[in-house]
Amino acid sequence: MKKIEAIIRPDVFSDVRRALALEGIDGLSVTEIAGCGRQEGRTGLFRGNAYEMEFSAKLKLEMVVEENLVEPVIEAILEYAATGEVGDGKIFIFPVDEAIRIRTKERGAVAVY
Amino acid sequence: MKKIEAIIRPDVFSDVRRALALEGIDGLSVTEIAGCGRQEGRTGLFRGNAYEMEFSAKLKLEMVVEENLVEPVIEAILEYAATGEVGDGKIFIFPVDEAIRIRTKERGAVAVY
Amino acid sequence: MKKIEAIIRPDVFSDVRRALALEGIDGLSVTEIAGCGRQEGRTGLFRGNAYEMEFSAKLKLEMVVEENLVEPVIEAILEYAATGEVGDGKIFIFPVDEAIRIRTKERGAVAVY
Ligand SMILES: Nc1ncnc2c1ncn2[C@@H]1O[C@H](COP(=O)(O)OP(=O)(O)OP(=O)(O)O)[C@@H](O)[C@H]1O
Ligand SMILES: Nc1ncnc2c1ncn2[C@@H]1O[C@H](COP(=O)(O)OP(=O)(O)OP(=O)(O)O)[C@@H](O)[C@H]1O
Ligand SMILES: Nc1ncnc2c1ncn2[C@@H]1O[C@H](COP(=O)(O)OP(=O)(O)OP(=O)(O)O)[C@@H](O)[C@H]1O
Ligand SMILES: [Mg+2]
Ligand SMILES: [Mg+2]
Ligand SMILES: [Mg+2]
Numbered sequence: 001m002k003k004i005e006a007i008i009r010p011d012v013f014s015d016v017r018r019a020l021a022l023e024g025i026d027g028l029s030v031t032e033i034a035g036c037g038r039q040e041g042r043t044g045l046f047r048g049n050a051y052e053m054e055f056s057a058k059l060k061l062e063m064v065v066e067e068n069l070v071e072p073v074i075e076a077i078l079e080y081a082a083t084g085e086v087g088d089g090k091i092f093i094f095p096v097d098e099a100i101r102i103r104t105k106e107r108g109a110v111a112v113y
Numbered sequence: 114m115k116k117i118e119a120i121i122r123p124d125v126f127s128d129v130r131r132a133l134a135l136e137g138i139d140g141l142s143v144t145e146i147a148g149c150g151r152q153e154g155r156t157g158l159f160r161g162n163a164y165e166m167e168f169s170a171k172l173k174l175e176m177v178v179e180e181n182l183v184e185p186v187i188e189a190i191l192e193y194a195a196t197g198e199v200g201d202g203k204i205f206i207f208p209v210d211e212a213i214r215i216r217t218k219e220r221g222a223v224a225v226y
Numbered sequence: 227m228k229k230i231e232a233i234i235r236p237d238v239f240s241d242v243r244r245a246l247a248l249e250g251i252d253g254l255s256v257t258e259i260a261g262c263g264r265q266e267g268r269t270g271l272f273r274g275n276a277y278e279m280e281f282s283a284k285l286k287l288e289m290v291v292e293e294n295l296v297e298p299v300i301e302a303i304l305e306y307a308a309t310g311e312v313g314d315g316k317i318f319i320f321p322v323d324e325a326i327r328i329r330t331k332e333r334g335a336v337a338v339y
Contacts, residue, residue, distance in 0.1 A: 002323065003205065007255060017149070027203070029120060029173060030147040034256040036243070038339070060255060064205055074326060081328045088328040090253070090337065092229065092290055095208055095321055097115065100187060102194045102201040111203065113151070116318070130262070140316070142233060142286060143260040177318055208321055210228065213300060215307045215314040224316065226264070 001096040001109060002070050006061045007035060007089040008081045013059055019076035020063070026113060028063040038086050056087060064099050066109045114209040114222060115183050119174045120148060120202040121194045126172055132189035133176070139226060141176040151199050169200060177212050179222045227322040227335060228296050232287045233261060233315040234307045239285055245302035246289070252339060254289040264312050282313060290325050292335045 008016060013030075020028065035058040065073060074091055082088050101111040121129060126143075133141065148171040178186060187204055195201050214224040234242060239256075246254065261284040291299060300317055308314050327337040 003207070006328075008328070027150040028148075029171070030149070030168070031144060031173075031257060035254075036256070037253040055256070058255070060257075064203070078326070078328060078331055082331075084329060086329065090290070090328060091324075091326040092322060093324040094229070095323060096205060097208060098204075098206040100191070100204040102119075102121070102191060102203060103197060103199065105191055105195075116320070140263040141261075142284070143262070143281070144257060144286075177316070209318060210321060211317075211319040213304070213317040215232075215234070215304060215316060216310060216312065218304055218308075 001064055001099055001112060002067055003062065003064050003094040003096050004070065004073055005092045005094065006077050006081070007033065007058050007091075008061065008077070009083070009087065009089065010057060010059050012081045012083070013061075015080040016061070016077055019080050020073065023069065023072045023076050025063055025065065025069070025073060028061055031060045031062070033058050033060045035089075037089075058089060064096055064112050066112065114177055114212055114225060115180055116175065116177050116207040116209050117183065117186055118205045118207065119190050119194065120146065120171050120204075121174065121190070122196070122200065122202065123170060123172050125194045125196070126174075128193040129174070129190055132193050133186065136182065136185045136189050138176055138178065138182070138186065141174055144173045144175070146171050146173045148202075150202075171202060177209055177225050179225065227290055227325055227338060228293055229288065229290050229320040229322050230296065230299055231318045231320065232303050232307070233259065233284050233317075234287065234303070235309070235313065235315065236283060236285050238307045238309070239287075241306040242287070242303055245306050246299065249295065249298045249302050251289055251291065251295070251299065254287055257286045257288070259284050259286045261315075263315075284315060290322055290338050292338065 034055040099111040147168040212224040260281040325337040
């Protein structure tokens with residue numbers, strides 16, 4: 001199992017969500033975050049004033065999936081979240097040790113659905 | 114050390130929190146998330162319309178603990194977060210490389226309390 | 227690559243953010259969380275009533291960085307987030323398998339900037 005975190009623009013969310021559902025992703029968590037990135041302007045040594053680094057509203061999607069779904073999920077996100085403009089966001093993949101379905105106490109890959 | 118993430122129903126939170134405290138868990142972070150899961154209805158190929166996948170308000174609990182606390186914490190969460198209805202949520206366990214207490218700069222297991 | 231999560235007091239954020247920019251950190255995500263810790267009082271067996279464990283508003287900073295930036299980032303956070311009072315928060319380091327820039331589909335360390 002892997003955890004996929006995707007930081008995306010809020011306005012691509014419903015397209016991304018539909019694409020994920022078509023890949024078989026039923027379970028995911030969505031958090032509103034404040035993002036800093038190149039979209040907000042180069043900071044630090046380049047301008048000398050980090051306060052110029054402001055925020056953009058982004059959505060963070062988190063989902064734990066079986067390994068064979070990692071690449072299809074990445075492809076689905078890239079297809080619908082990329083606009084070509086700076087600020088499209090990132091996808092990060094993390095290792096997962098265990099998953100447990102609270103209702104049934106099932107563990108492992110069967111628990112992520 | 115391991116990170117435990119639990120996605121639970123908001124209304125079981127105070128019972129879960131008390132159970133965690135009794136296991137010696139003092140430190141945790143709580144985030145309001147919007148969850149998608151089977152609770153919101155089967156999507157994609159089953160209905161052909163992913164927009165039917167709506168949100169439920171959930172709480173995400175995050176805590177970094179020593180390894181010997183992982184199973185007691187899982188048991189405590191399962192005892193108080195399971196209602197038997199779809200939508201009870203998930204527990205995920207992740208590897209952790211390091212923990213640091215900002216106040217003292219201490220590192221390792223001593224830093225998580 | 228590593229993921230750095232820092233839970234800090236909201237009022238040190240702008241100093242921490244400037245320090246991170248000076249270390250070359252352009253991209254990060256900020257989430258408002260409700261924190262429980264020793265700041266809110268010892269719980270469980272010590273008082274017998276976990277409801278006394280209340281919340282403090284904290285900010286969670288998340289950033290994925292190359293390994294050579296982990297120690298400079300930790301140092302920058304420790305310098306500006308430590309007040310010496312209980313409640314200064316924690317830094318956690320996690321392994322990362324992959325990072326992808328959505329705009330360009332680039333993968334690996336080049337994708338985190
Ligand atoms: N290294 C990182 N770690 C964590 N979150 C990041 C990181 N880099 C960017 N982000 C998140 O992604 C959002 C988008 O970042 P940014 O504006 O740099 O866009 P981008 O898609 O990276 O642009 P570019 O394609 O030029 O890099 C940021 O607001 C932030 O929330
Ligand atoms: N694979 C997953 N990755 C991340 N978060 C998930 C995942 N599956 C479920 N979730 C989160 O858990 C919440 C509850 O999921 P769901 O409604 O499927 O309940 P459930 O307890 O999984 O039900 P069931 O017992 O039928 O699986 C979701 O709203 C979502 O926030
Ligand atoms: N083990 C942990 N796992 C996840 N988050 C934690 C953990 N411990 C603390 N936190 C987060 O850090 C915040 C600060 O914790 P706390 O009040 O214990 O301060 P502290 O800096 O740890 O104090 P002390 O220096 O006495 O430990 C908490 O509100 C919580 O959000
Ligand atoms: Mg960028
Ligand atoms: Mg489910
Ligand atoms: Mg503490």
